[in-house]
Amino acid sequence: MVDLSIKIKNVEFSNPVLVASGTFGYGNEVNELVDVNRLGGIVTKSITLHPREGNPPPRMVETPSGLLNSIGLANIGVERYISEMLPYYEELDTNVIMNIAGSSLQEYITILERVEGTSNYLSGYEINISCPNVEKGGLEFGVDCDLTLALTKELRKRTDKLLIMKLSPNVTDIASIAKAAELGGVDAISAINTVVGMSINPQTRKQNIFTGLSGLSGPAIRPVGVANVYKIFDAVDIPIIGIGGITSADDVVEYLLAGATAVQVGTANFRDPGIGIQIIKQLFEYCEEHNVPSIRELVGAIRDED
Ligand SMILES: Cc1cc2nc3c(=O)[nH]c(=O)nc-3n(C[C@H](O)[C@H](O)[C@H](O)COP(=O)(O)O)c2cc1C
Numbered sequence: 001m002v003d004l005s006i007k008i009k010n011v012e013f014s015n016p017v018l019v020a021s022g023t024f025g026y027g028n029e030v031n032e033l034v035d036v037n038r039l040g041g042i043v044t045k046s047i048t049l050h051p052r053e054g055n056p057p058p059r060m061v062e063t064p065s066g067l068l069n070s071i072g073l074a075n076i077g078v079e080r081y082i083s084e085m086l087p088y089y090e091e092l093d094t095n096v097i098m099n100i101a102g103s104s105l106q107e108y109i110t111i112l113e114r115v116e117g118t119s120n121y122l123s124g125y126e127i128n129i130s131c132p133n134v135e136k137g138g139l140e141f142g143v144d145c146d147l148t149l150a151l152t153k154e155l156r157k158r159t160d161k162l163l164i165m166k167l168s169p170n171v172t173d174i175a176s177i178a179k180a181a182e183l184g185g186v187d188a189i190s191a192i193n194t195v196v197g198m199s200i201n202p203q204t205r206k207q208n209i210f211t212g213l214s215g216l217s218g219p220a221i222r223p224v225g226v227a228n229v230y231k232i233f234d235a236v237d238i239p240i241i242g243i244g245g246i247t248s249a250d251d252v253v254e255y256l257l258a259g260a261t262a263v264q265v266g267t268a269n270f271r272d273p274g275i276g277i278q279i280i281k282q283l284f285e286y287c288e289e290h291n292v293p294s295i296r297e298l299v300g301a302i303r304d305e306d
Pocket of ligand 1: 021023046073099166194218219246265
């Protein structure tokens with residue numbers, strides 16, 4: 001019998017496949033079509049203190065093997081998240097991780113404190129310090145070790161739940177940012193958020209996305225994600241959650257071998273919201289075929305000597 005379960009801090013996951021923030025809504029839109037309880041977990045859309053409309057359209061365009069987006073953190077704000085979403089999460093039998101975004105240290109703190117005071121149903125928080133699409137979307141933290149350390153320490157003081165920092169690939173040295181987060185006391189690192197990209201229509205000579213620069217996701221960025229996980233694995237002793245371009249169990253295995261303990265599926269959900277569950281099934285088959293009794297054996301195994 002294959003064991004797909006993993007543990008991060010004291011949180012048990014039935015399998016290592018989660019769905020990524022912003023690509024699965026609040027987790028409640030597809031529950032007629034998909035049994036979300038079979039997922040390892042759901043990371044919900046970034047929540048800010050106040051509701052946000054996000055950026056004007058057009059804010060999504062397809063590119064070869066990829067998707068460019070500049071949604072700009074459209075979300076319902078923390079108060080509606082507490083009143084409308086948390087009661088739904090209480091009924092779920094999977095891990096729900098709240099993704100938080102902010103434009104200042106205080107905004108992140110206020111959101112976390114507000115939710116900590118109300119809910120026991122969340123497994124933890126993923127802190128988005130990596131949104132490339134809004135001027136103050138946290139990326140100023142995600143490119144600076146000192147700010148990452150300061151933010152992590154402040155949040156750590158305020159919660160015993162799972163605390164995860166989500167990092168950007170749009171930096172010179174992601175490993176040093178990961179180390180700063182580890183020093184500040186996070187339980188895991190998520191990597192990566194989208195890669196800065198741009199697309200221009202040669203006919204109209206106009207940019208295809210309203211904001212011009214936007215975030216590239218999908219299979220096009222998988223090698224970037226895998227490389228970043230590989231670099232972070234060498235730098236820290238905490239678990240890594242690999243993200244970027246995953247569409248199959250083979251992709252998951254690639255991330256695990258590079259050093260990820262778990263993964264998140266993002267853009268692929270737009271084509272098929274049931275893809276995460278299919279991947280879990282394929283992962284089980286992979287392990288059977290390759291005589292892998294526990295998925296945990298694969299983590300970082302690219303480094304193992306024969
Ligand atoms: C349309 C869209 C919206 C996203 N919104 C968020 C978000 O609100 N917060 C966040 O941390 N990441 C967000 N992301 C980034 C994804 O969670 C993920 O890190 C990235 O897309 C790479 O994974 P993928 O290639 O599997 O999509 C978004 C991505 C897309 C495509």
